[in-house]
Amino acid sequence: MNDFRLPEKGIYLGRIWSPEAEGPCVVTIRGEEVFDITSRDAPTVRDICELDDPAAFVRSAAGRAVGHLEAIAGNKVGDLNRSHFLAPCDLQAVKACGVTFASSMVERVIEEKAAGDPARAQDIRARVGEAIGGSLRNIKAGSDEAARVKAALIAEGLWSQYLEVGIGPDAEVFSKAQVLSSVGPGAEVGLHPISRWNNPEPEIVLAVSSRGEIIGATLGNDVNLRDVEGRSALLLGKAKDNNASCSIGPMIRLFDDGFSLADVRSAELDLTVNGEDGFVLNGHSSMREISRDPLDLVSQTIGRHHQYPDGLMLFLGTLFAPTQDRDVPGEGFTHKFGDVVTISTRDLGSLTNTVRLSTDCPEWTFGLAAFMRNLARRRLI
Incomplete structure (x- = not known):
C-alpha cells in the first residue's frame, strides 16, 4: 500500500528505480508527471544538493517525462521490472537526533x-x-x-x-542508516526479530549540504525498538540500524520562495497506524514543541568537528511516544506485522510503509559499488 501524496505547490527532488537504466534515476514532479532529470552535470541527488541553488536547477532542468505520478507511485516497490519510488537521498549520510522533545x-x-x-x-x-x-x-x-x-x-x-x-548542552546525534540503505514510500519497513516492544517515529528529515546548509526537507520513519534500546543505550546501533528500518520520503521539498525553514519550525505531523487486526492509532507531533532549534541540531552534527563531503539527511526527532494500550492493559502500543504506517504534513505530503520483520523485508543489495558501476555503465561519471 502506498498513500503517496504531495502538495500541489513545491519543487520536489527524488529518485525512482528505472528498469531501463537498471538503477536509480533522479526525478522531479511537474504537474502530474514524473520527470527524469538525471544528467552528467548532476547524476545524483547529492550533486544537486551541493549546488548553490538546488531549487533553481531543478526548476530549469530539461529532463524527460517517464510516467504519471499516480501510476509510478502505485507500482510495487522492489519490482525491478517496473518504475517505483525510492528513498529520495543517495550518497548522503543518514543521521538522526534523539530525545529532542519533552514528551x-x-x-x-x-x-x-x-x-x-x-x-x-x-x-x-x-x-x-x-x-x-x-x-x-x-x-x-x-x-x-x-x-x-x-x-x-x-x-x-x-x-x-x-x-x-x-x-543538557549536547544533543544526541547518531547514525541511523548506511548510505543507500534507506527505503522509500510504499516500501516495507523492518523490525529486528528480537524486539517485542516497538513503534514508529514520525519525523521531519532535513537535507543538508556538505557546507552545512539546509536546502530542503522531507519525512521519515525512524523505526524504534523500545525494548532493545531500553535495555541499554549501548544497544542503540542494534535498535536503530537494521534492514529496512529507516524510511525517508516521499520526496525532498527544496527550499524556495514558498517553502523555508520557518515552515519546518511550525510543521504539524500526523501519524496513523492501521493494523490488520482493526486497531487504529492516531498520533500528532508539533515541531513548535521541539527543545532544540533545527539550526542548532545541524551545527552539532556538521562543522569543523565533523565533515560530510556528500552532505547528510538529518532526522530531527519526534514528540510521538505512544502509550495507548493495544492488547494488554498497561503495556501500551507495539507493532504487529502488517501494520500500515502513514506520516503526513501539509507541506511535505505523506509517507506510507507496511511493517514486517527485517528478515522478511527485501534484502539491501544495491550498495555503493553497484551504484558507481551503474552510473559508469550509463556514462554519467
Whole structure:
C-alpha cells in the first residue's frame, strides 16, 4: 500500500528505480508527471544538493517525462521490472537526533527505568509524571534552568542519560542508516526479530549540504525498538540500524520562495497506524514543541568537528511516544506485522510503509559499488 501524496505547490527532488537504466534515476514532479532529470552535470541527488541553488536547477532542468505520478507511485516497490519510488537521498549520510522533545524525553526515561519491560512501564510512568510532569516543555536545553532541573531530578533519583541529552548542552546525534540503505514510500519497513516492544517515529528529515546548509526537507520513519534500546543505550546501533528500518520520503521539498525553514519550525505531523487486526492509532507531533532549534541540531552534527563531503539527511526527532494500550492493559502500543504506517504534513505530503520483520523485508543489495558501476555503465561519471 502506498498513500503517496504531495502538495500541489513545491519543487520536489527524488529518485525512482528505472528498469531501463537498471538503477536509480533522479526525478522531479511537474504537474502530474514524473520527470527524469538525471544528467552528467548532476547524476545524483547529492550533486544537486551541493549546488548553490538546488531549487533553481531543478526548476530549469530539461529532463524527460517517464510516467504519471499516480501510476509510478502505485507500482510495487522492489519490482525491478517496473518504475517505483525510492528513498529520495543517495550518497548522503543518514543521521538522526534523539530525545529532542519533552514528551519523548519522559518516555525514554521510562524505557530506561523499565529496562525494556512494558509491564513495568505504567507504574514508572506515573512516578516520573509526578516528579516532572510537563515541566520540561519550556526549558531551553543547556540553560541555567535546565541545570537546576537536572539537580532536582538527581536528588529524586530520577536522573537519566536521556534527560542529559534532552536538556543538557549536547544533543544526541547518531547514525541511523548506511548510505543507500534507506527505503522509500510504499516500501516495507523492518523490525529486528528480537524486539517485542516497538513503534514508529514520525519525523521531519532535513537535507543538508556538505557546507552545512539546509536546502530542503522531507519525512521519515525512524523505526524504534523500545525494548532493545531500553535495555541499554549501548544497544542503540542494534535498535536503530537494521534492514529496512529507516524510511525517508516521499520526496525532498527544496527550499524556495514558498517553502523555508520557518515552515519546518511550525510543521504539524500526523501519524496513523492501521493494523490488520482493526486497531487504529492516531498520533500528532508539533515541531513548535521541539527543545532544540533545527539550526542548532545541524551545527552539532556538521562543522569543523565533523565533515560530510556528500552532505547528510538529518532526522530531527519526534514528540510521538505512544502509550495507548493495544492488547494488554498497561503495556501500551507495539507493532504487529502488517501494520500500515502513514506520516503526513501539509507541506511535505505523506509517507506510507507496511511493517514486517527485517528478515522478511527485501534484502539491501544495491550498495555503493553497484551504484558507481551503474552510473559508469550509463556514462554519467
